Amino acid sequence: MSVKIDTRKVGDVTVVDVSGRITLGEGSSALRDVLRDLTAQGNKKILLNLSEVSYIDSSGIGELVSGFTSVSNGGGTLKLLGLTKRVKDLLQITKLYTVFDVHEEEAHAIRSF
C-alpha cells in the first residue's frame, strides 16, 4: 500500500486522515493534490492526521513543508496530529518539529485552532 487519504469536517476544521507511506511518487503527489484542493476550496483550518503513516521520505517531508507554506500563505493554518516515533524523529533531525504545531490528541488539536 502506498497511501490512503480521507478528509472529514470537525466543526470548522478539516481533518485529513493519512495512512500508509508518503514517498516520492504516488504518495507525495496524492498528499500534494489533497492539500492544494482544500486550500483552493477555502479551507483555512487543516489538521493533518499522520497517526497511521508508517514511513515518510524526504519527498514526503517536502510535501508537508509545501503544504504548510501554501496554507499559511493563503491565510490558513496547517497543524499535525499523531506523529509516530519515526516520523517525529525525522522532523526533529530535520529541525522541522518546532516549525509545525504538533498535537497528540485530536480533541486538543481541534480546540487549538
Added chain:
Amino acid sequence: MGTNVDTGAKELLDHKYPSTLESVDIAEAEILKAAEEAGFDEDEQHRIGMAVRECMVNAVVHGNRYNRNKQVHVIVALDSGRFTIRIIDQGEGFEVQEVPDPLHENNLLRHSGRGLFLMGAFMDDMKVRKVSPSGTEVTLVKNVAPRE
C-alpha cells in the same frame, strides 16, 4: 562477481537496476533483506532503508534522470563488521559542497534538498565521489553491532 576472499569481504548483492522509481522499491527491499541477514535490528533496518531510498531516488531522478539507457549499480558487502552499500549512477555528477545545508534557517522551508543530509544522519559513514567517465558513487556504511 562473488565473494572477495582476499579481504574477507562477503559480497551480499551486486545488481544493476533500470532508472525507474520501481527500482527504488526493489533495491530497498533487497538491501533490507541483506541487512536483516547481517543481523541489524528493526530500527537499524529502518534507518538503512531510509538512506538507501534517498540515495536510489537521487541516482534515478537527479543522476540518471529516468534515462532508460542508464542504470544504477548497487553493490552491498559485509567486511570486518561494516555493512557497506555502494550506489553508482551514470549521471553528470555534482559537487557535494554546493548542496545547500537543509538545516540552515534560510533553507528549512525548502521543498527539497534533504536527501543527502538524511543519508548521513541515518548511516555511520557516507562518502560521495565522482566516477569516470561520468556518474556519482555514494558509499553508505553501517557498523554491525557485536552480538551479545
